[in-house]
Amino acid sequence: MYQSWFPEAFNITSKEGSSWDVALNQAAVEALYSAAYIEDYLDCVENLPDDVQRNLSQLRELDVKYQEVLAELEQQKGLLGRRDLDVGRKKVMLQIQHSLIKSQELGDDKLQLLQQIQDLIENKVRQLDQDYRNLDHEPETREAKRSRRQRGHDDEQTPTPHPTCGRRQPKKKRRRGGSNSGGHQQGHQQGHQQGHQQRGGVPSPAEPPIDPDEPTYCLCEQVSFGEMICCDNEECSIEWFHFSCVMLTTKPKGRWYCPRCRGDRSNQMKPKGS
Template sequence: MATAIYLEHYLDSIENLPCELQRNFTLMRDLDHRTEEKKGEIDQLAKEYIANVRSLASEQRVEHLQKIQAAYSKCKEYSDDKVQLAMQTYEMVDKHIRRLDADLARFENELKEKLEVSSYENLERRTLKKGTRNLKEKKGPKGRSRKGSDDDSPRKKKLKNGPEFSESLLAVHPSDVLDMPVDPNEPTYCLCHQVSYGEMIGCDNPDCPIEWFHFSCVELTTKPKGKWFCPRCIQDRKKK
């Protein structure tokens, strides 16, 4: 059931992605056509200049060269626009990849917590059969009272995990990660500007320039309750 919910939400988030990608690729192709036309115009102007340079007055030469320079400037403008579109397209896809990584990490944590609760409930049932009393007053996994409502269950609370799988999958110590060679195309996060590893937490400021932080870098050992803001965003909020 949880798998279906995560999948449905993710599919909804990428519903418009194909159209957005097609739009950007169409614009980039149009810029290519315009650039080719300008290159043809530059070749023609250059040929005319070379053929008539001796018969042209000084002012006419300057005017002709200015036309060629303007055409070159237009080509550069088209190229810059194409680069911007390419960067925008990359960020667009990378954003969905990071969301998928975060959803997978949250889903894995939910499964882990569900297994912990299930194991405890099985133990509780076996103990009840032996005649042990007042089990409801005993503590469940992670110190949670068994008489608490389902709404207090950790899996019902907001989960904040990083864009990669949690430590049960990665099983990597932070120092080991920092010693690994970093792929220049791998996105970096946190105040340490390193790749994602272990448990991570997302800043609740939608305009946070960093977004994700390693637990150890922000001195966290467990997920905090409610909203969490990174040190930089806290300082910005105080200034305002």
Template sequence: MSSFVDEFQANLEALPNILQKKYSLLRDLDKSLQEIQRQNEQRCEQEIEDIKQGVKAGNITPNTSLIRFSDEALDEQKHSIRIADEKMALAVQAYDFVDAHIQQLDQFLKLCDEDNRRERDTAAPALLASSLDGNTKSGRGSESGRGGRKKTRLIAAEEATETEVAVATTTGNPTGTQLDLPVDPNEPTYCFCNQVSYGDMIACDNPDCKIEWFHFGCVGLKEKVKGKWYCSDCASLKNRRRGR
């Protein structure tokens, strides 16, 4: 975990400089492209005017199949296309680079969540045992007989269970966007938090979405979205395909 955090932090610190270089190159390419396009437009306008004058003077046959731009004008147009392709490739590289950092951040958050779960699972049995022991001992002094002892143990067990759930919820969910609910092994789980269904949920409109359903709080929603909605993973994949 420590090595992963160090690597993630190092990559994150290098991100601004790398993106700045790519954006600077994009600006240079765009400046060159605009200059070539301006020159090409002037050249083509002049050649069109020369052709018109040649047709009027009878020096050029007015046959559109034989009239064409000069090789210089065509070369400028081809060069413009090459620069535009370079700009597109550079933009895709920048997008993929940021997307890779986002995926690494998701992995980092997942590891943190797993560590928190292991800590809660380790602390919960000790808390339950301590609560049961304390409540049972205090109950024996005030109640007598089998009925009183049985009642004391039952109340202590219920109070300890309530305390365990309250502590787990407070520790694992400081923002209120994720509930630490006891999960039935046979009950399906959903969302980025990998919890069971509860409260308001929304479905991703990507039919191939691996998760499908999400809790409002986990995706930052307060009310139902009008129209189609995509989770962050599917939205990133969709934008990447559209960019290419």
């Protein structure tokens, strides 16, 4: 019933700007699970009583036959008590044996029918439970997977920003003079090369050329890299500092002032005019 449009629900070929198509396909999949659950529920409500009733009718028929066999056994037992039945005693014993075998077969058939009724009910309950779990958990799982894919797509499309803080963005600054620019580039490259040598023991390959117009920060007057922290002094001329240059490993709580702006403590600003 649902096979004709089920594959189309998963035909998600969305590109950038096609989130509406993804939402429509997601709604179609959720509607499919809901429809499957409703269909199985209606089938259980409408057909399960008939299936059980059919097996119960067969069980009653077997019980009637079983009662008839028991009545025959009672008659045969009465014949064995007669004294004038010496000649036909062997025949009566064979009839009793046949009746006992028949009663055993009818009892096995009744047990088999009872097992069929139990299996039928358990299968219906198991099917409804599975449909309910699909209806309850699958949309959340697919939404989580879609969110991870969307985050991965956004990470690929979004360039790495400069470090920021909640107060303001770092200001771009040009290097102070041509000679200092060359010295900063060389120091920056040497610092990176030494870091690679210390970590891996193998010199790093040649670094790509640095843009001379790229802004510099910190006391070391190098470009942005790694973790950085912003000075809370609004009039700080540097603003941004590398963690390693100001002896930090984690972001401190509350306000933080750089070595040039701080007082006796890092969370206290130096009084103006001092």
